[in-house]
Amino acid sequence: MKAGDLRTKSVDELNDELVALRREQFNLRMQQATGEMTQNHEHGRVRKDIARVKTVLNELQRAAGEKK
Numbered sequence: 001m002k003a004g005d006l007r008t009k010s011v012d013e014l015n016d017e018l019v020a021l022r023r024e025q026f027n028l029r030m031q032q033a034t035g036e037m038t039q040n041h042e043h044g045r046v047r048k049d050i051a052r053v054k055t056v057l058n059e060l061q062r063a064a065g066e067k068k
Helices: 003-007 009-033 042-067
Strands: none
Touching: 003 042, 009 042
């Protein structure tokens, strides 16, 4: 997931994406706790994707605040 792709989405779509990523992060944590996880690199990918979405949301909030 690239930040440029995220910037074309609406705030509602970004919030939905954030919820989905957090759900995926929780599921990965549960897989790791039960020993089912085989791809350890997925944790880092999901964490970075969450950070990207939150960054774009923050940019949109700041831009909306400056326009007022």
